[in-house]
Amino acid sequence: MNDHSSALLTDHYELTMLQGALHSGAAARRSVFEMFARRLPEGRRYGVVGGTGRFLELLERFRFRTEELDFLSDRGVVDERTLEWLSEYRFSGDVWGYGEGEAYFPGSPILAVEGTFAEAVLLETLALSVYNHDSAIASAASRMSVAAGGRPMIEMGSRRTQEHSAVAAARAAYIGGFATTSNLEAGRAYDVPTSGTAAHAFTLLHDSERHAFEAQIGSLGPGTTLLVDTYDVERAVSTAVELAGPELGAVRIDSGDLGRTAARVRRQLDSLGATGTRIVVTGDLDEHSIQALAVAPVDGYGVGTSLVTGSGAPTVSLVYKLVARARGTGPEEPLEPVAKRSVGKPSRGGRKWASRRLDDHGTAVAEEVFPYDPGTAVGTRPLLRKLVSDGEIVGHESVHEARERHRATVDELPEQALRMSRGETALPTVFH
Amino acid sequence: MNDHSSALLTDHYELTMLQGALHSGAAARRSVFEMFARRLPEGRRYGVVGGTGRFLELLERFRFRTEELDFLSDRGVVDERTLEWLSEYRFSGDVWGYGEGEAYFPGSPILAVEGTFAEAVLLETLALSVYNHDSAIASAASRMSVAAGGRPMIEMGSRRTQEHSAVAAARAAYIGGFATTSNLEAGRAYDVPTSGTAAHAFTLLHDSERHAFEAQIGSLGPGTTLLVDTYDVERAVSTAVELAGPELGAVRIDSGDLGRTAARVRRQLDSLGATGTRIVVTGDLDEHSIQALAVAPVDGYGVGTSLVTGSGAPTVSLVYKLVARARGTGPEEPLEPVAKRSVGKPSRGGRKWASRRLDDHGTAVAEEVFPYDPGTAVGTRPLLRKLVSDGEIVGHESVHEARERHRATVDELPEQALRMSRGETALPTVFH
Known part of the structure; x- marks a missing residue:
């Protein structure tokens, strides 16, 4: 502009x-x-x-x-x-x-x-x-960065704030310590690194979760992040590793008790040999829930609403x-x-x-x-x-x-x- | 754009x-x-x-x-x-x-x-x-409009939200029942009526409140709205009516107990013959404080922060x-x-x-x-x-x-x- x-x-x-x-x-x-x-x-x-x-x-x-x-x-x-x-x-x-x-x-x-x-x-x-x-x-992002203690955070709140505020928010979050943003315009305008893979709609579009995962891995490679909570998390993780192999980049959990689910998924991934596969959690996180997850086997956080609304x-x-x-x-x-x-x-x-x-x-x-x-x-x-x-x-x-x-x-x-x-x-x- | x-x-x-x-x-x-x-x-x-x-x-x-x-x-x-x-x-x-x-x-x-x-x-x-x-x-604006019960409201929250959100907020507030906005781009882009006269800085700039009021009345006419709480409200109201006469459009009160001050100012204005001069109140208003002012002699409200942040x-x-x-x-x-x-x-x-x-x-x-x-x-x-x-x-x-x-x-x-x-x-x- x-x-x-x-x-x-x-x-x-x-x-x-x-x-x-x-x-x-x-x-x-x-x-x-x-x-x-x-x-x-x-x-x-x-x-x-x-x-x-x-x-x-x-x-x-x-x-x-x-x-x-x-x-x-x-x-x-x-x-x-x-x-x-x-x-x-x-x-x-x-x-x-x-x-x-x-x-x-x-x-x-x-x-x-x-x-x-x-x-x-x-x-x-x-x-x-x-x-x-x-x-x-930036102030909210800074607190969240401190709470995350070095684990990378993705800013993904564009949908919960006005479309141009979203760009400014992605920029401010990066300054405050976030690693990447979902917002493409922030990538173009300010050189903020962008990231993202798929939402539940992608799974629902296909005839089965297996078809969806096959499409995503086939297109984006095994290093992609698969969203595993559309239907049943355990079955999804099993399908994910079966299809991508232990090189699977990450799985994302967006609902439920994130700490407990992450622990269960970590055990399952390890038992399947996918010890290098990361676990990313998203879904109504703020600095307090990020800090509460410090003891969980979580490798990254995606934060939306609470960040772009300044966490209160x-x-x-x-x-x-x-x-x-x-x-x-x-x-x-x-x-x-x-x-x-x-x-x-x-x-x-x-x-x-x-x-x-x-x-x-x-x-x-x-x-x-x-x-x-x-x-x-x-x-x-x-x-x-x-x-x-x-x-x-x-x-x-x-x-x-x-x-x-x-x-x-x-x-x-x-x-x-x-x-x-x-x-x-x-x-x-x-x-x- | x-x-x-x-x-x-x-x-x-x-x-x-x-x-x-x-x-x-x-x-x-x-x-x-x-x-x-x-x-x-x-x-x-x-x-x-x-x-x-x-x-x-x-x-x-x-x-x-x-x-x-x-x-x-x-x-x-x-x-x-x-x-x-x-x-x-x-x-x-x-x-x-x-x-x-x-x-x-x-x-x-x-x-x-x-x-x-x-x-x-x-x-x-x-x-x-x-x-x-x-x-x-729009949802917050609607509640405030209901609370104001027909008294006109000015949206003036641009400074408390991102600069493009400010334009969208002014537009949404107008749809939700506000009468005007302070935001000029909302006037240009969406035909929302705009309004505003002066801030405390204008009074402070001049050698005295009297000089400031003279400049504003001389330039904008006696129908303008004078801000009367930079120093002493009673003295300011007295100076305002002295300079503008009973045609003075309005006075604005931005601090203190708005209800009590408005009542005192109303009596003073009436006693000075300025019975048609309106009283506009601003300063951290939300739907609850607007409703609480229903019994006060208030003719209009200016609302900023609470509106553009969706009132919670x-x-x-x-x-x-x-x-x-x-x-x-x-x-x-x-x-x-x-x-x-x-x-x-x-x-x-x-x-x-x-x-x-x-x-x-x-x-x-x-x-x-x-x-x-x-x-x-x-x-x-x-x-x-x-x-x-x-x-x-x-x-x-x-x-x-x-x-x-x-x-x-x-x-x-x-x-x-x-x-x-x-x-x-x-x-x-x-x-x-």
């Missing part, structure tokens, strides 16, 4: 605010917006930043072309002067952000956008849509707030902190920097947030990367780099961060 | 099943797949079908062009023969479905796809992605199952029912038809499902519409038609269906 404008993936009021600010003259005031979470989803010990790479892609396509301007004009969304301004819109400011895959905590300034009010306010809705979704999925937290409630702005409109005017006083929704004014404090063993002990750039100091790791410089995107990276960053950041977290039980935030956020 | 192929918005295994079925020869067997829910989300009394119109749009663009085939070939997803078959793919079968906006119940056959196995299986993932998402949102049910667990197939490959071969025997996931084999039974007062009393076409009978309303005929899409309609259907179907439901408390399914599903 690389030639489409992303400019209307936004809220009506961003444009009417622009119109009002052009009217008052404040549109040109230098401003800083920050994205952060006031809290983590209930019981979560850490969050994972997802969406950085997608946001940068969409920012590149945030352009008001004739089609977009005609719509805004026909509907009377904004006035002529605003339409003219929009027709020349290019974000020309700077953006800093946490690296994608990085852990975050309440108050972590995971994105900072600096530019004129006009150019920065327009990005609010899009930035939040991308980060709130992708971070929810389909959004992570990130907000994008004006934290500072100049009073005058010159590029050198000093920034002044601003914050509203709404009941129950405090904000901290002023641009922020962040680093993670590590102890002598390299274990994270605190999230530190500063109202100035603290530079690099021994025992701290700066968390903000430059993503956009004078309007030029400089923060592109592959999902593989983000996945590697995620792995490193999780390794650095204290042990209690990785427990599946509900708990407190694993690191305190210290505001300097 | 109308020129993009939707063909890779699907699961890897749909294509490997196709390859296996081409290998065995069963790919050409006439087949029927049905989409249904085994149950409603916990405590829900009815579901609402969403996604029909979007599915038909995406079906029109389900084409394997050179770009898609190259990806499948490079990654070795399927073999040469399958790639050739895909290059000529056009769905040539028939599709029936519940009208969009219609209520549904467990077992309701909300979509039936008939064609060869090959052409029908390929649509599984895409159909489920669209319907599972859009029906979740972000997916409605629809499945797409092979229910019948022929043994031979001719177009006239008789269909035979099929069903798997997996533990805890029973399916009913065979193509189904459905109608809603009404009592003498026109109130719905049962969902009736037949293994044959029962025709039209007094006291029943057939529920399936022809959506695709011999590959040609015949079921296009506007969101306005779907919205009207939804209104009519809700009016027909028994009173207990419309309660907000958790309950049983409002209508029994009777399988004939």
